[in-house]
Structure formats: structure tokens, C-alpha cells
Amino acid sequence: MSEKRVYTFGNGKAEGKADMRNLLGGKGANLAEMNLIGVPVPPGFTITTDVCNEYFEKGKETVVSLLRDEVIASVHHIEGLMNSKFGDIENPLLVSVRSGARASMPGMMDTILNLGLNDEVVRGLAKKTGNERFAYDSYRRFVQMYGDVVLGMKPVNKEAIDPFEAIIEKVKAQRGISLDNEMTVDELKQLVDLFKKAIKEQTGKDFPTDPMDQLWGAICAVFDSWMNERAILYRKMEGIPAEWGTAVSVMAMVFGNMGNTSATGVCFSRDAATGENVFNGEYLVNAQGEDVVAGIRTPQQITKLGSQRWAEQQQIPEEERATKYPSMEEAMPEIFAQLDALQHKLEKHYHDMQDMEFTVQEGKLWFLQTRNGKRTGTAMVKIAMDLLHEGEIDEKTALKRCEPNKLDELLHPVFDKDAQKKAKVLTRGLPASPGAACGQIVFFADDAEKWHEAGRRVIMVRIETSPEDLAGMAAAEGIVTARGGMTSHAAVVARGMGKCCVSGAGALNVDYKARTVEIDGVTLKEGDYISLNGSTGEIYFGEVKTKPAEVTGDFADLMKLCDKYTRLVVRTNADTPHDAQVARNFGAVGIGLCRTEHMFFDNEKIKAMREMILSDTVEGRKKALEKLLPYQTKDFYGILKAMDGCPVNIRLLDPPLHEFVPHDLAGQQTMAEEMGLTVAEIQKRVDSLSEHNPMLGHRGCRLGNTYPEITEMQTKAILGAAVQLKKEGFNPEPEIMVPLIGIVNEFDMQEQVIRSTANKIFEEAGVEVEFKVGTMIEIPRAALTAGYIAKKAEYFSFGTNDLTQMTFGYSRDDIASFLPVYLDKKILNVDPFQVLDQTGVGQLIEMAVDNGRKTRPNLTCGICGEHGGEPSSVKFCHRVGLNYVSCSPFRVPIARLAAAQAAVEE
Numbered sequence: 076m077s078e079k080r081v082y083t084f085g086n087g088k089a090e091g092k093a094d095m096r097n098l099l100g101g102k103g104a105n106l107a108e109m110n111l112i113g114v115p116v117p118p119g120f121t122i123t124t125d126v127c128n129e130y131f132e133k134g135k136e137t138v139v140s141l142l143r144d145e146v147i148a149s150v151h152h153i154e155g156l157m158n159s160k161f162g163d164i165e166n167p168l169l170v171s172v173r174s175g176a177r178a179s180m181p182g183m184m185d186t187i188l189n190l191g192l193n194d195e196v197v198r199g200l201a202k203k204t205g206n207e208r209f210a211y212d213s214y215r216r217f218v219q220m221y222g223d224v225v226l227g228m229k230p231v232n233k234e235a236i237d238p239f240e241a242i243i244e245k246v247k248a249q250r251g252i253s254l255d256n257e258m259t260v261d262e263l264k265q266l267v268d269l270f271k272k273a274i275k276e277q278t279g280k281d282f283p284t285d286p287m288d289q290l291w292g293a294i295c296a297v298f299d300s301w302m303n304e305r306a307i308l309y310r311k312m313e314g315i316p317a318e319w320g321t322a323v324s325v326m327a328m329v330f331g332n333m334g335n336t337s338a339t340g341v342c343f344s345r346d347a348a349t350g351e352n353v354f355n356g357e358y359l360v361n362a363q364g365e366d367v368v369a370g371i372r373t374p375q376q377i378t379k380l381g382s383q384r385w386a387e388q389q390q391i392p393e394e395e396r397a398t399k400y401p402s403m404e405e406a407m408p409e410i411f412a413q414l415d416a417l418q419h420k421l422e423k424h425y426h427d428m429q430d431m432e433f434t435v436q437e438g439k440l441w442f443l444q445t446r447n448g449k450r451t452g453t454a455m456v457k458i459a460m461d462l463l464h465e466g467e468i469d470e471k472t473a474l475k476r477c478e479p480n481k482l483d484e485l486l487h488p489v490f491d492k493d494a495q496k497k498a499k500v501l502t503r504g505l506p507a508s509p510g511a512a513c514g515q516i517v518f519f520a521d522d523a524e525k526w527h528e529a530g531r532r533v534i535m536v537r538i539e540t541s542p543e544d545l546a547g548m549a550a551a552e553g554i555v556t557a558r559g560g561m562t563s564h565a566a567v568v569a570r571g572m573g574k575c576c577v578s579g580a581g582a583l584n585v586d587y588k589a590r591t592v593e594i595d596g597v598t599l600k601e602g603d604y605i606s607l608n609g610s611t612g613e614i615y616f617g618e619v620k621t622k623p624a625e626v627t628g629d630f631a632d633l634m635k636l637c638d639k640y641t642r643l644v645v646r647t648n649a650d651t652p653h654d655a656q657v658a659r660n661f662g663a664v665g666i667g668l669c670r671t672e673h674m675f676f677d678n679e680k681i682k683a684m685r686e687m688i689l690s691d692t693v694e695g696r697k698k699a700l701e702k703l704l705p706y707q708t709k710d711f712y713g714i715l716k717a718m719d720g721c722p723v724n725i726r727l728l729d730p731p732l733h734e735f736v737p738h739d740l741a742g743q744q745t746m747a748e749e750m751g752l753t754v755a756e757i758q759k760r761v762d763s764l765s766e767h768n769p770m771l772g773h774r775g776c777r778l779g780n781t782y783p784e785i786t787e788m789q790t791k792a793i794l795g796a797a798v799q800l801k802k803e804g805f806n807p808e809p810e811i812m813v814p815l816i817g818i819v820n821e822f823d824m825q826e827q828v829i830r831s832t833a834n835k836i837f838e839e840a841g842v843e844v845e846f847k848v849g850t851m852i853e854i855p856r857a858a859l860t861a862g863y864i865a866k867k868a869e870y871f872s873f874g875t876n877d878l879t880q881m882t883f884g885y886s887r888d889d890i891a892s893f894l895p896v897y898l899d900k901k902i903l904n905v906d907p908f909q910v911l912d913q914t915g916v917g918q919l920i921e922m923a924v925d926n927g928r929k930t931r932p933n934l935t936c937g938i939c940g941e942h943g944g945e946p947s948s949v950k951f952c953h954r955v956g957l958n959y960v961s962c963s964p965f966r967v968p969i970a971r972l973a974a975a976q977a978a979v980e981e
């Protein structure tokens with residue numbers, strides 16, 4: 076690690092720059108960069124992310140002593156540029172202390188503002204600014220924030236409000252006022268005393284008066300916040316490693332709460348919800364930054380257009396809007412012009428949508444932060460395609476800008492237009508994060524989690540959300556808040572998650588104690604259904620019907636761009652014509668796995684299937700299979716037709732037979748009646764099918780090899796359907812796949828059955844259909860002997876579910892018993908059944924592909940395990956030269972993007 080632990084910036088100079096985000100965190104790197112490109116930023120310094128790791132390794136005391144000289148020198152650096160002194164009672168410097176990791180984690184870690192105040196310094200600040208009210212307002216905010224973040228003041232239970240807010244409410248109630256800014260200077264002073272008293276009572280700690288002590292407390296608290304519950308959860312959700320650590324940026328305070336020529340706000344260079352290329356954001360006059368983000372006061376719009384759109388949603392007439400809720404563009408035109416110019420400059424500089432924080436102190440504009448903005452999946456695609464068309468980025472960059480998993484949001488259902496027209500609108504809020512959602516109302520994050528686990532769909536209804544609500548937000552279908560704007564915590568986090576969210580729905584009266592919400596005279600309880608339209612901000616009564624999404628517009632253009640660069644194509648795993656059609660609409664170019672067993676569960680089919688399983692003679696089985704044949708033929712006809720002109724890889728029967736027979740007495744009785752046997756006879760047969768380890772038992776090609784008549788029937792059905800289609804003028808491309816082979820002879824025998832059955836069918840029909848016979852590679856021995864197997868098999872499909880199971884020796888059905896512990900102890904970093912183990916299982920795949928192609932150079936290789944739709948695994952498949960991946964229909968676009976990215980990253 077580098078010896079330098081602290082990097083300063085200020086006055087157009089900086090020791091860091093944008094590409095140092097790993098060391099300085101996103102915030103620190105961009106603060107440095109903004110200095111270098113001439114954006115006004117208050118001076119400050121950043122303590123590196125390496126120090127964060129050092130902090131957790133060596134402990135607080137050691138790290139403070141290692142940092143001491145550099146931090147003190149850097150404080151002097153700020154003092155020099157600000158012409159003031161930290162802790163000085165005449166001309167005090169105040170600072171903010173902020174977190175900033177390599178990847179942005181909005182609201183997950185802690186921030187402290189106005190640091191450096193105590194009972195003497197506050198008097199100096201009042202004198203220096205001539206604004207006693209401002210000085211004491213800043214002081215009470217500082218004590219409140221420091222108490223909360225550094226000294227650990229928390230609400231006592233979930234229904235209770237924040238202890239400091241409770242004190243504020245009490246003081247206001249005593250005088251019968253309702254707004255914070257109606258408080259007198261004396262009341263603010265009183266608040267400071269009451270806050271300090273409450274801190275002492277609840278935590279036993281005195282409030283530190285020495286500014287340097289305050290600073291060390293704050294720096295350490297920010298490091299500590301890297302390990303708070305919500306940050307850990309957020310990292311888990313976003314796949315951010317704990318080793319990255321957070322940096323700490325300390326900056327001179329600039330004040331948005333110095334009167335009516337001061338303000339603070341958050342803005343985006345494009346719309347983070349829709350991607351539309353319009354500058355937008357919110358601000359508050361005479362306020363500090365936290366007020367906007369925390370959703371305590373509902374802020375106003377920055378642009379006139381934004382303000383007009385907002386008023387329209389709130390059904391406020393233009394005249395009233397212009398007088399009561401003017402935009403910054405109207406109220407502070409000069410500052411707005413500067414802000415607008417700088418937001419353009421920053422977007423041009425970073426070639427991406429920026430999310431910026433600013434403060435105006437007595438008419439002077441300062442930027443406090445810029446970062447690439449979090450955005451919804453829809454916005455991600457639109458912004459990438461727009462920047463491409465604007466010539467800001469090239470095609471490859473546009474592809475890399477889109478995160479494959481985020482496309483999932485674009486595939487979610489949308490409201491059915493007719494149902495939506497008929498739906499009863501309860502009220503409107505702000506369209507904070509688009510999408511359609513419906514579910515049952517819950518008011519608390521932990522209830523959202525519990526209900527979700529119990530299989531219920533929930534909508535979380537809150538006055539406002541805080542980072543503590545993260546897990547609940549993740550579990551909910553959608554989020555509604557009564558307060559807060561488009562940049563409130565709920566809105567920003569929901570957009571990052573791709574969750575539907577309506578914020579600032581002012582008509583909502585939430586009563587946490589009663590667990591009810593009253594909206595214009597209608598009272599809804601916990602458990603009642605509501606629906607949300609995150610694109611319009613409407614909240615509907617009850618459940619509103621939804622319909623599937625479509626690939627159109629920018630999304631379709633992005634997919635076309637994928638096709639231009641990709642080498643690896645995407646097929647789908649589908650067992651029904653409907654799924655096949657859905658996948659085809661999403662761009663699947665074939666079926667990579669059709670699991671035939673799912674077709675046997677219909678009423679009539681399962682009867683015939685059970686009859687087959689129960690008979691202990693070949694004749695008996697053949698008779699039952701004759702009954703199954705027409706059903707199977709019809710199923711394959713449907714699928715081959717839906718995928719006309721594309722390869723359809725059909726796997727022969729795979730699961731152990733016991734999965735098809737009833738294990739309960741009632742089921743066995745019905746079965747006995749249907750088959751004209753006694754219950755005892757049925758039970759005997761069911762018992763005989765039971766295996767100690769069915770996953771390693773009588774399944775896969777072992778079934779076909781012991782009962783070749785099954786393979787014969789399935790071949791007849793597949794090729795019979797193909798012949799019929801060909802006669803009708805279609806172009807079926809069947810592939811017949813033998814599962815779970817470990818020895819080439821297993822394949823050999825099955826192939827003989829398939830080929831001889833095919834010959835008979837073609838002869839009878841007088842028509843031939845081209846088809847292939849291939850195998851799954853899902854047993855390590857098959858991978859090891861792939862060179863031999865490829866002599867016979869025309870293609871390989873890697874069944875990485877079983878291959879993972881057998882390579883690790885983890886039962887795929889029982890891994891849940893130890894996986895959480897393994898993940899927790901970092902024995903495993905990810906679930907290998909979700910993310911392909913490239914080093915172990917991957918080695919088998921790579922070797923099998925190489926050896927297979929040595930024998931048969933044009934051997935087609937694909938993957939059909941769950942990994943086929945997981946982006947990092949798809950990229951691996953590209954690198955080892957597979958021809959295709961196959962995944963569930965709703966992952967097809969995700970796999971297409973990952974495959975294209977793999978090609979451009981090469």
C-alpha cells in the first residue's frame with residue numbers, strides 16, 4: 076500500500092484525479108477531478124480506501140496515530156484556502172465529513188455536517204456571519220447528526236420517531252408552531268442543550284467540545300459505517316466486495332441555510348427514471364443538503380419544465396405554481412444559468428449522465444459531488460443509445476454501459492391499458508421509479524421481508540424511507556412515500572434497484588401505530604391491496620391487471636447492436652410452445668433444452684406414465700407408452716412449430732421414476748383404483764423405486780438403457796411430429812439429446828435405438844427429416860472422456876447443474892443446509908449453482924470442448940444449466956468457445972447483452 080494516506084484538493088488544484096476512484100472512492104476522485112476542470116468545489120482532503128482496510132486490520136488508535144500528521148497538515152491546507160481557522164472563536168472553519176466508496180452506495184454510509192462547532196465557536200460563527208439564527212440552527216443540526224452517527228443515538232423502537240425529532244416536536248408544541256424555521260434563536264439554543272442532555276442520558280457519553288476530537292470521532296464513524304448492517308446488505312445486493320473499503324472526504328462547509336440567497340439541491344443531467352435528455356432536479360431555499368435527501372421538506376423543481384410537469388401531476392394550476400412553487404430557473408435565474416452550464420460541462424467531461432449535489436451560499440454556487448447517476452433499466456438503455464446517437468460514445472461503449480441483469484426490469488409486466496383505465500385512482504404522487512406493481516400494504520421494512528418470505532406480494536407504505544428500510548424495499552413489489560421528492564432516499568434507492576416507486580404522495584396520512592393509511596377520507600389497513608404506477612405516480616385501489624412487456628424502441632435497438640458484435644448465440648430452455656414463443660420474441664435462436672418430463676404431469680398423461688412405471692414387463696410398458704405417444708407427439712409438434720427453422724434440442728427422459736408416482740396414501744388409493752390393482756401392490760412398487768440417493772441413481776440415460784422402449788417412444792414422437800410438420804411445409808430442426816452419460820457406451824446404445832427408430836419412421840412416412848443426436852456433458856467422467864464421446868455424439872450440451880453437483884460433490888437439492896454458512900465464512904464467495912465455478916467446473920468444460928473438437932472439429936457446444944443466463948458465466952462460455960448458451964425465456968435478452976459484451980471486451 077502507498078505511504079500517502081491523504082490527498083488534498085482545492086482552488087483548482089488536486090493531488091488526485093478521476094481515475095483514482097479505487098483509492099479515493101468515487102466521491103474523492105470526482106472532487107479532485109472537478110477542481111482540475113474548473114468546477115467550483117470547497118477545498119478539502121480525502122483519506123484513502125486503503126486506510127479503511129488498515130482501520131479494520133489495525134484498529135482505531137493505530138490508524139489515528141498513523142494519520143495524525145497528514146490530517147493536521149490537510150486541515151491547515153483548508154484553513155489557508157478558506158482564510159479561517161478550525162476551532163477559532165473569531166473566524167471559525169467548519170467542515171463536513173463524508174463517505175465515498177469505489178462504487179456509489181447512496182445513503183448507506185454516514186455523513187456529518189457543520190463539524191467544528193462548540194458553545195464558544197458558535198458565538199464566533201454568529202458574530203462573523205451576523206446571523207445568530209443560522210449559527211444556532213447549524214449547531215443544533217451538528218449535535219443532532221453527530222449524536223446520531225458518532226454517538227449512537229437511535230430511536231428506541233420501530234414505532235418511535237427519532238429521539239431528536241421528538242424533542243423538536245415537543246419544543247414546537249410548547250409554542251404552538253408547526254415549522255422548524257419558525258423556531259426562535261432561544262429555542263434553537265434550548266434544543267442544543269436538550270439534545271446534549273438526551274445524548275448523555277441515552278448513551279452515557281458527553282458531547283465532545285474539542286473540534287479535533289470531533290473530527291477524529293467523525294472520521295472513525297464513517298469508517299465504521301462501512302460495516303453497518305445496511306451497507307453490508309447493499310454490498311451483498313450489488314456484489315461489492317468488503318475489501319474495497321470507503322474513503323473519507325473532509326471538506327470546508329459551505330452553507331445553503333444562510334438566508335434566502337442560499338440554497339441546496341440535487342440534480343441530474345438526464346432523467347434517471349426514464350432516461351429522457353432533460354436537466355432536472357430539486358432544491359430548497361435556505362436549507363442544508365440533508366433536508367433534500369431525507370425527504371423532510373418537499374423540495375421544489377430546478378427547471379421550469381420540471382416544475383410545470385410536477386404541478387400537472389399534482390393538479391396545481393399554473394398561476395398557483397408560478398407564485399407558490401417557482402422553479403430555481405425562475406427564482407434564481409443567474410445561479411440557474413451557472414448550474415446549467417456546469418452540469419453540461421460535467422456530462423460532456425464524463426460522457427455519462429451525472430448526479431450532482433450543490434449548495435448556493437449567499438449567491439455563490441458550489442458543487443459538492445458529482446457521480447455517474449444511478450438509473451433504472453429503461454433509463455440505462457435510453458441513455459446509452461442516446462449518447463451513442465449524439466456521438467458522445469461509440470457502439471462498444473454503449474454496449475458496455477448497460478448492465479445485463481438490469482435488463483430484467485424492462486421485461487417486467489406493465490399495466491394492461493384497459494384495466495388501468497377502469498382502475499380507481501386513490502391519489503397521485505411523484506413518478507419516482509417506473510413500472511407496475513401491486514400488492515398488500517405493509518408499513519415496516521421487517522414486515523415487508525416477513526410477508527415476502529411467506530410468498531405474499533407487498534407494497535411498502537412509509538412517510539419517508541431511510542437507509543434502514545433497504546431490505547424491506549428489496550422485498551417489496553413497490554414503495555410509496557408520503558413525503559420526499561424525486562431525489563429522496565426512497566426514489567434514489569428504488570431506481571437503483573429497479574423497483575417501482577411513487578414518492579411524495581402528500582395526500583397519504585400514515586399512522587404507524589394503527590397500521591393504517593388514510594387517503595382523502597378512505598382508510599386502508601395493513602394487508603389491503605393497492606397498485607402503483609411508477610411511471611405516472613398514480614396509486615390505484617385494489618389489484619390492477621398487468622400484461623407482459625415487449626422488446627421495442629431503444630431496447631430493440633440495443634439488442635440489434637448486440638447481434639452485430641456477438642459470437643455466442645442465445646437459445647432458450649423451454650418445454651411449451653408458449654415459452655418457446657416468448658423466448659423467440661426476446662431473440663432466442665433455438666431451444667437449447669426441452670425437458671420432456673414436464674410434459675407428463677397433465678391428468679391423462681400422468682396416468683399413462685404411472686401405468687408404464689408400474690408394469691414389470693416390456694409388453695406392459697409398451698402398452699402404456701403407446702398411450703403416451705400421441706400426447707408426446709402433439710407436444711413436440713407444438714414446440715417444433717413455434718421454433719420453426721430453428722434448432723430444437725429435445726432431451727430424453729431424465730428424472731428418477733419415483734418423481735412420477737404418488738407417495739401419499741390418498742394418491743396411492745386413487746392410483747390403485749385407476750389401475751385395477753391393490754394399494755399394497757402400488758405401495759410395493761413405489762417402495763421399490765425409492766433410492767438412497769436418487770440424484771445419483773436410476774435416472775438419465777440409465778432409464779433409457781434399462782427401458783429402451785421409452786427412448787423408442789420418445790424418438791417416434793419427436794420425429795413423427797417433425798415428419799408431419801415437414802409434410803405441412805414447415806422446416807423443423809430436431810436434435811435428440813441423451814442425458815447424464817458417463818461412458819461412451821451409454822451413448823452408443825441409445826443412439827442405436829434412436830437411429831433404428833428413425834429409419835422406421837422415415838420409411839413409413841416416405842419423408843426424411845434431418846436431425847442430430849447429441850449428448851449432455853454433466854458427469855465429470857463424460858467431460859474427462861469427451862474426446863471419445865465426440866466420436867459418436869454430434870453435439871455437446873453442458874448440463875452445469877449436474878456438473879456442478881458432481882464436481883463439488885454438493886447435492887443440488889440440499890445445498891441450502893450449509894451454503895449460508897459457507898458464504899458467511901467466505902469459504903465460497905458465491906453460490907456455484909448460480910454463478911459458474913470457472914476454475915473448477917469451468918476447467919472441465921474447457922477441456923471437454925477442446926478434446927471434443929480434436930475428434931470432431933465442427934462439434935457444436937452449448938450450455939443449458941442455470942448458468943446459461945448468468946452474465947459472468949455467459950462471458951466465460953464465450954471465452955472457451957461455446958457456440959451458444961441456453962437460458963430461461965426471461966433471461967434471453969440478459970444473456971444476449973452479456974454475450975455481446977464478452978465479444979467487445981475481448
Ligand code: PEP
Pocket residue numbers: 668670729853873874875876877878939940941
Ligand atoms: C443440468 O444438469 O445442468 C441440466 C440442465 O439438467 P437438469 O437441470 O434437468 O438436471
Ligand code: MG
Pocket residue numbers: 853874876877
Ligand atoms: Mg442434468
